[in-house]
Amino acid sequence: MGGSRLPDMASERITLTVPGPHGEREVGLSSPNRVLWPELGITKRELAEYAIAVSGPFLAANGNRPVSLERFPETIDGESFFSKNPPKGTPDYVEAVTVRYNSGRRHPQLVLTEPAAIVWAIQMNTIVFHPWASLAGDTDNPVELRIDLDPQPGTGFSEAVPAAHALREVLREGGLEAWVKTSGNRGIHVFCPIEPTHEFLDVRHAVIAAARELERRMPDKVTTNWWKEERGDRIFVDFNQANRDRTMAGAYSPRALPTATVSTPVGWDELDGLDPAAFTVRSIPERLASVGDPWAGLLKAPGKIDTLLQWWERDLADGLGELPFPPDFPKMPGEPPRVQPSRKNEANWA
Structure with a gap:
């Protein structure tokens, strides 16, 4: 773990010494004693030290790819905003890559490649890290x-x-x-490493095909219904997380929840009886030291989505078409009307 030295206490700023692939870097941390999680008393400095402790598996899962930072200027209970583009004054060890958004607009987005960059993000009041499903070398293909x-x-x-x-x-x-992790809240994230041969829309269709197959097998337990009024008390298979520029909390990212839970990779044999609330900013370093990273080597043996795309085409032939996109997306080909079913006008629905 990196060290720190304390300057004039009135300035309330410390410097953390952060080891990394290019040697140690000195990263300033202002307001280190500011409490981020009021119920637990976890401070900005403790979060930075957590980031240093988990930086290896964190970067393996979230590094070298576009990332959005969810920043909280005060506490987790206060206002937050997303930061995608490198702000003015970003240090040279924090990288960026130009990405294309759904609107067609192109813009540089942050890329984290070493531990000091994670600590810098925390200095910028980041709590939740949202990585893309694609790497910086080819941002269009997950x-x-x-x-x-x-x-x-x-x-x-x-x-x-x-x-x-x-x-x-x-x-x-x-x-x-498939590999699995807790969401850090109530959900479960399932990831499959794939060859980067298809762009986001194709991968979305592969996800929908798998989701529909799961729904056929567990119709009373899971649903692909986008509209909340149709889901009931089933598990929603959120296919829209597969879209370009749609992200979820990354592996080993803290969540802005009162208990400081962390989205945590687990083994499949751990799932039954698991308490996701046990995985927190304070417990994960010890877990990594004792059991290691269940996601080590996740990208080493990528698969192909060809079979899932065949399922997608089969379902299209059977009359199952495109599903709704998020409201911030432009109108997409084949998409049904973006109106919740209880408000649709039957005369105009076709």
């Missing part, structure tokens, strides 16, 4: 197929576990090996 199992009201993590196991089997039948 290296991960991602599925978010999102419990609806009346369900929780324990209800998502059977869905995750069943989804793993579906994905295996589709030629993919």
Whole structure:
């Protein structure tokens, strides 16, 4: 873990010595004693020290790719905003890559490649890190197929576990090996490493195909219904997390929740009976030291989405078309009207 030295206490600023691939870097940390998680008393300095402790597996999962920073100028209970572009004064060890957004606009986005860059992000009041599914070298083609199992009201993590196991089997039948992590809240994130040969829309269609297959097998337990009024108390298979510039909290990223939980990679054999609340900013360094990183080597054996795309085409032939996109997206080809079913006008629906 990096060291620190204390200057004039009136300035309330310390300097952390952060080891990295290019040697040690000195990273300034202002307001180190500012409490970020009021219920636990976790400070900005403690978060920075957490980042240094987990920087290896954190960068393996989230580094070398576009990342959005969710920044909280005060505490987790205060206002927050997303930061994608390098702000003025960004140090040279924090990289950037030009990405294309759904609007067609292109703009540089932050890329973290070493521990000092994570600490700099925390100095900029970042709590939650949201990495893209593609790498900086080819931002248009994802290296991960991602599925978010999102419990609806009346369900929780324990209800998502059977869905995750069943989804793993579906994905295996589709030629993919799945890895799993807690969301840091009530949900479960399932990732499959894939060859970067298809752009985001294709990967979204592969996700929808897998989600529909899971829904067929567990119709009372999971749903692909985008509109909340149609989901009931089932687990929502969030296919829209596969879209370009749609991200979820990265592996080992803290969450802005009162208990300082962390989105944590786990082994499949850990899921049953797991308490995701046990994985926090304060507990994860010890977990890594004792059990290691369950996601080590995640990208070493990528699969292909060809079979899932065949399922997508099969479903199209059977009359199952495109599903709704997020409201901030431009109108997409084949997309149904963006109106919740209870408000649709039947005369105009076709």
